[in-house]
Structure formats: C-alpha cells, structure tokens
Amino acid sequence: MTDSRQKLEQRYRWLLSLYPKTFRETRREEMLSTLLDGSEQGRTRPRADEAVNVVGNALRMQTLHSEIPDRHPFALLMFRAVLAVWIIVATVILFSVGLWVWGLVVLAFFPLNAYLADRIVRRSIRPGRAIRTDRSL
Amino acid sequence: MAKRGMQEATFLILTALAGGAQHGYGIIADVEQISEQRVRLKAGTLYAALDRLRDDGLIEVDREEIVDSRLRRYYRLTAGGVSTLGDEAARLGGHVQTALSRLQVNGGMAG
Numbered sequence: 001m002t003d004s005r006q007k008l009e010q011r012y013r014w015l016l017s018l019y020p021k022t023f024r025e026t027r028r029e030e031m032l033s034t035l036l037d038g039s040e041q042g043r044t045r046p047r048a049d050e051a052v053n054v055v056g057n058a059l060r061m062q063t064l065h066s067e068i069p070d071r072h073p074f075a076l077l078m079f080r081a082v083l084a085v086w087i088i089v090a091t092v093i094l095f096s097v098g099l100w101v102w103g104l105v106v107l108a109f110f111p112l113n114a115y116l117a118d119r120i121v122r123r124s125i126r127p128g129r130a131i132r133t134d135r136s137l
Numbered sequence: 138m139a140k141r142g143m144q145e146a147t148f149l150i151l152t153a154l155a156g157g158a159q160h161g162y163g164i165i166a167d168v169e170q171i172s173e174q175r176v177r178l179k180a181g182t183l184y185a186a187l188d189r190l191r192d193d194g195l196i197e198v199d200r201e202e203i204v205d206s207r208l209r210r211y212y213r214l215t216a217g218g219v220s221t222l223g224d225e226a227a228r229l230g231g232h233v234q235t236a237l238s239r240l241q242v243n244g245g246m247a248g
Contacts, residue, residue: 029208034161057181
C-alpha cells in the first residue's frame with residue numbers, strides 16, 4: 001500500500017470514528033473500502049463532498065439513534081419538565097426584581113432543556129429505528 | 138415500505154442489487170451507470186440506506202471477501218426486496234404509461 005493511500009485511509013478512518021459505536025464496529029471497515037475504492041490514486045485528503053456526507057450522516061445517527069437508551073426515561077423526562085417550570089419561575093422572579101440580564105441568562109437555558117427532553121423522548125420512549133447491535137450482521 | 142413510493146436513491150440501489158449481489162462501491166458505480174451518470178451516491182448516504190433497507194428486510198448480506206486486506210461485504214435482495222422493487226417498478230411504470238399516452242393525445246394541440 002502506498003504512502004498516500006495510507007494517509008487517505010487514516011483520514012477517512014478518523015471521519016468514520018464520528019459514527020455511533022455499534023455502527024462503527026460493524027460498518028467501518030467496509031465503508032472504508034467503499035470510500036477508498038471511490039478515490040483516485042495519489043489522493044491524500046478525503047473528497048470534500050464525501051467528508052461532509054460522512055460527517056452529516058454520522059451526526060444524524062448520533063442524535064437520532066443513540067445505542068444506549070436512558071435507563072429511567074420517565075424519571076429523566078419528569079426532571080426536565082420540572083426544570084422547565086423552574087426556569088420560567090426563576091425568570092419571572094428575576095425580571096420582577098429588575099435583574100433583567102440574569103433573567104435572560106436563565107431563560108436562555110430553556111431551549112437546551114427542551115432539546116434534551118425531546119432527545120429522551122426520541123431515543124427511549126418513542127425511539128426511531130434503533131441501530132442493530134448484531135455484530136455478525 | 139411507504140405507500141407514497143420510495144426515494145429515487147433507494148429505488149436505484151434495489152435496482153442495482155436486482156442484477157445480483159454487489160459490494161458498496163459496486164452499488165455506487167452501478168447506480169451511476171443506471172442513472173446515466175446523474176446519481177452518484179456518497180458513501181454516507183449509501184450506508185444509511187443499506188442500514189435502513191436491511192432493517193426493513195429488503196436486503197441481506199450475501200458474502201464477505203477480503204481483497205488486498207480490505208473488507209468487501211456483498212449485499213443481495215431478499216424475497217421481500219424483490220417483491221417491493223417489483224411493486225414499485227409497476228407503480229412507476231403505470232405513471233409513465235399515463236404520462237406518455239396523455240402527451241400523445243395532447244401532443245398535436247401543444248405542438
């Protein structure tokens with residue numbers, strides 16, 4: 001194997017490490033073969049469009065299908081709900097005593113909390129298609 | 138499979154496999170040829186699709202080969218894949234027929 005091939009392989013390997021663990025374990029080697037098959041000789045850097053595509057798909061899989069479902073999804077969701085109420089209460093209190101800036105800082109955590117709650121629902125309570133953990137394929 | 142009809146990439150991947158078992162890059166090259174160089178699948182897209190198709194039971198692993206110390210995994214259609222692709226092809230074929238016959242009827246007026 002030539003030097004440039006090794007460099008290219010290493011870089012693709014690094015990009016593929018962004019995939020969730022279970023997917024990586026079963027698919028990394030064959031995906032690597034496919035990516036290398038599609039690269040012209042002498043290339044040392046991944047094609048930009050392939051790289052963007054790999055990163056995009058890897059991150060989407062990370063968000064939509066985490067391989068470890070939460071152990072107590074309903075408790076976690078309750079926690080997020082209570083936190084949401086507290087964020088609103090704290091914001092109202094801070095606004096009412098004139099601490100506008102602090103009120104806005106606290107309020108800024110509302111969307112993050114909502115996102116995390118949505119994630120719990122998507123990966124544990126109404127999961128999409130879970131990634132297969134079957135290693136033999 | 139969705140009643141709305143499948144995405145073009147999915148249709149082309151299944152069509153590529155209808156010709157026999159193929160590995161990842163083989164599918165990409167075949168899809169490119171079938172689509173007359175219009176569709177060039179990227180690896181991330183291909184493997185997301187293969188993952189979904191396998192979970193839906195439309196394709197399965199045919200065999201594995203090691204070539205130049207690289208793993209090649211070949212996929213083939215399952216019986217379910219064959220019938221799903223057949224249904225979809227018939228559905229699209231019906232649309233094509235309708236479109237062509239209407240164009241023929243109205244061709245004189247438009248021209």
